[in-house]
Amino acid sequence: MKNLQEVQARRGYELSQVDQLQVDARPDLVPQDAGERARHARRLAADATIYGLPSVYQYAQMVMQAVDSSSPTYTGFDAWYHQRDVATPEFDVFKTPNVDTLYSNAWLDLTEGPAVLRIPPIRGRYYTLHFLDAYSNATNLSSRTVGDEGGEFLVTMPDWEGSVPAGARRFRVASPYMWILMRILVGGSTRDVEEVRALQDAVAIEPTAEVGGGEFVLVSPEAAETGWDSFFRALDFCLRANGHPVHEDAYVYRFRSIGVGGPRTLDVDALDDATRQGLEAGFADAMELIRGARSEFAQPVGDTGWISGSAGEDGFNYLRRAVRNFVGTGGNVIAEKVFFAAHSDASGEPLDASRTSYTVRLDPPPPVDGYWSLTIYPTATRLLYPNEIDRYAIAATTPGLEYGKDGSLTVVIQHERPDNAANWLPAPPGGFYLDLRTWEPGMEIREGRWRPGPVTPVS
Numbered sequence: 103m104k105n106l107q108e109v110q111a112r113r114g115y116e117l118s119q120v121d122q123l124q125v126d127a128r129p130d131l132v133p134q135d136a137g138e139r140a141r142h143a144r145r146l147a148a149d150a151t152i153y154g155l156p157s158v159y160q161y162a163q164m165v166m167q168a169v170d171s172s173s174p175t176y177t178g179f180d181a182w183y184h185q186r187d188v189a190t191p192e193f194d195v196f197k198t199p200n201v202d203t204l205y206s207n208a209w210l211d212l213t214e215g216p217a218v219l220r221i222p223p224i225r226g227r228y229y230t231l232h233f234l235d236a237y238s239n240a241t242n243l244s245s246r247t248v249g250d251e252g253g254e255f256l257v258t259m260p261d262w263e264g265s266v267p268a269g270a271r272r273f274r275v276a277s278p279y280m281w282i283l284m285r286i287l288v289g290g291s292t293r294d295v296e297e298v299r300a301l302q303d304a305v306a307i308e309p310t311a312e313v314g315g316g317e318f319v320l321v322s323p324e325a326a327e328t329g330w331d332s333f334f335r336a337l338d339f340c341l342r343a344n345g346h347p348v349h350e351d352a353y354v355y356r357f358r359s360i361g362v363g364g365p366r367t368l369d370v371d372a373l374d375d376a377t378r379q380g381l382e383a384g385f386a387d388a389m390e391l392i393r394g395a396r397s398e399f400a401q402p403v404g405d406t407g408w409i410s411g412s413a414g415e416d417g418f419n420y421l422r423r424a425v426r427n428f429v430g431t432g433g434n435v436i437a438e439k440v441f442f443a444a445h446s447d448a449s450g451e452p453l454d455a456s457r458t459s460y461t462v463r464l465d466p467p468p469p470v471d472g473y474w475s476l477t478i479y480p481t482a483t484r485l486l487y488p489n490e491i492d493r494y495a496i497a498a499t500t501p502g503l504e505y506g507k508d509g510s511l512t513v514v515i516q517h518e519r520p521d522n523a524a525n526w527l528p529a530p531p532g533g534f535y536l537d538l539r540t541w542e543p544g545m546e547i548r549e550g551r552w553r554p555g556p557v558t559p560v561s
Contacts, residue, residue, distance in 0.1 A: 130359050136376040143360050143380025144387065147334070150357045151388035153420050154337040156238035156427040157344070160281055161336050162326040163195070163431065168209040169318045179211040179313040184302045187295070188288060189486060189494075197484040198430030198537060201495045202475045203228075203285035204298050208307055210280040212259055213343075215311030218270065219243070221252035222304040228287040228472040228541055231305070232434055236277035236344035238416075238427055240434050243273065245472070246542055277344040282307075283432050287473055289499055316343065330385035331370045334361075338368035391421070392428050397445035397535070399425040407448045407557035408538075410440065430484065440547050442538040445481075448556035453536070455529035459516035462536070463555035466509050467498060472542030474498060476513060481533035489528035490519065496527050516560075 133139045166173045167183055175195065177183045185193070185205040193199050195207065210217050221231065221243060230244035243255060254270040259278060266272050284305065288298045319339045325332035341363035346354045358364040360377060370378070399422045400411035416423035426433050429443075446452050447460065468474040475497035480487050486494045496503070496513050504524045505511050514520055517531045538554055546552040 132359050139374070140376040140380040140383075143377045144384040146356055146360050147381045147384025148388040150337060150360070150362055151333065151385050152392070152424045153353070154340065155392070155424040156431070157236050157340040158326050158333055158336045159323070159427050159431050160234065160236065160238065161340050162321050162323040164209045164279060164281065165318065165321055166323065167207060168211070168314065170320060177208075179209055180217055180307045180309040182206045182208045182302070182305070182307065184299070186299055191486040191488040194485055198479055199486065200475060200477060200539060201486070202287060202473060202497055204288050204295070204302060206284040206302050206305070208282045208284070210257060210282065210307070211278065211309070211313035212257065212275070212280065213278045213316065214313070215309070216256050216258040216262060216264070218267070218308040218310065219255045219257055219273070220306040221248065221255070222301065223250060223252050224286070224301055225250040229301075230285050230438060232283040232285065232432065232438070233275055234281045234283065234432065235275060236279055236340055237347070238423065238431065238433060239276065241275075242434065242438050244438060246438060279344060290501070330382045333385060334381060335368055335370060338362045392424050395421065395425050396429050399429070400441075400443065403442065403553050405448055406553065406555065407444045407446050408442045408554055409444070410442045410553075436548060438542065440540050440543040442554055444536040444557045446557070447559050449559075451559070452533060453557065454533050455515070455517040456531045459514065459560040461558050461560055462513045462515065464511045464513070465555060467511050468538070468540045469544035469546050469552055470540050470542055471544060474538065474540045476527065476536060476538045478515065478527055478529055478534055478536055480530040481535055487528065487530045487534070491523065491528060493526070493528060496525065
């Protein structure tokens, strides 16, 4: 083990179950005037949407894989759904996917007991089993924290009391429903893809108790993003099923006065008209704010057009956390990943390949212990852009790249095919954004001493 003890020390906050919270037995005051009640509900609904967006978006993904047996990606709990080929524009399991790894997804149900996880030896290539709790807080069992030899782990809740099997190590997580997003680096050859598929199959999950026994609210990812009633039904379930960090008791308890997170299941149809209007309006307010701030959830990198940060450590920054998950679920910690994202060029103009072309100079390419890649996404879909050469990213493994004599790499970003397409990253004929991922980033990146060159328009 490399850094697992350090990882575990940052984890394991105990969650407070709101139905057990010791409070005054009298209900909170709710305005009797219909107009004031609607305004009160609107304010709380906006806060609840911002606070709960990562929980709801992840929950909707969980429903599709672990709950809804009619879903094409259904596996049930404690079972893998493997992506067997590199992502293409048809991949829509979640937003902003990469094209450098094969993904595997599993949802753990720890409500009745732990799960055993076995990782085989994975030598000579980057991998991570990226755990996300109900609030998108991240930790990893990876080539960084575990090493090449793998191992056996007992995944438990913090308050679990029992015996760890011989040869296994305990790995504490914070909520009973957990998402594992596994990534294994893959090259472009058929042989390499087959090797990674074999590694996927060798990573085993075994529950130690019954799973999937809860009464779940069915909600699709589309409904979670657009329907206020579906969103709050899902959030109500998440809060009651997963609890919340104890230091957020006072903040979360306020949502009870609009029916969210209390001891009884939210019945949207039973709410009075004023409260329903407030919920709908508050949801719309929050989503408008989140959409408008989606390029602002990280720190600007000078006047380059880039923003940067880690994507899985938010603390009490609920708006940042909501925007990050709106852009793409599955953010990670800084030691595992640092991202650079660009929604605008160096002058602050939104990126739009229908108006101009762009270049990005990497001098030198990102210094990493894992890997790096620069991927492009249409703003409208946040998925991969279909193009004539089936190239969705530029990475160190991209064949045929042309480097400068000084070792730098200049990437050409435009819609029309250039005369020299060696370093061309095809762009959609409209708005887009860039995501430069650095996995196991070197200290130059983590300390801000390395940065990508500006996103420069070409006249």
